[in-house]
Amino acid sequence: MFRCLLGLLIWAAFVVVVLCDVDYYKVLGVDRTASDKDIKRQYRKLSKQWHPDKNRGDETAHDKFVQVSEGILLDIGAFAKGPSIRGVI
Numbered sequence: 001m002f003r004c005l006l007g008l009l010i011w012a013a014f015v016v017v018v019l020c021d022v023d024y025y026k027v028l029g030v031d032r033t034a035s036d037k038d039i040k041r042q043y044r045k046l047s048k049q050w051h052p053d054k055n056r057g058d059e060t061a062h063d064k065f066v067q068v069s070e071g072i073l074l075d076i077g078a079f080a081k082g083p084s085i086r087g088v089i
Contacts, residue, residue, distance in 0.1 A: 010073055024071030043072040 025032050028042050046068045048054070055061030 009069065012070070022067070022070075024067075027067045027071045039072070043068060047072075 025034070028039060028046065030039055030042050034042075047065065050061045050065040050068060052062050052065055055065075
C-alpha cells in the first residue's frame with residue numbers, strides 16, 4: 001500500500017513538473033547551490049510547519065504541504081540516488 005502511494009506521489013510530482021513551471025528551490029526556500037543536507041533540513045522544517053494534521057481544515061496549508069512534498073520528491077538525490085530537481089530546473 002505504501003509503495004503504491006509513494007509511486008503515485010512520485011508520478012504526480014513528475015506530471016506537475018512537466019505541466020507547470022514551478023521553481024521548487026523557491027518553494028523550499030533554498031538557493032540552487034544548496035547542499036543536500038540544507039535541502040533536507042528545509043524540507044523537514046516546512047513539512048512539519050504545513051502538515052495537514054497540524055493545520056486541520058486549512059486548504060492553503062495543505063496546498064503548501066503538497067508543493068513542499070513535490071519539491072523534495074523531485075530532489076530525491078537529497079535522500080537517495082535518483083533524479084534531482086538540479087537536472088530538471
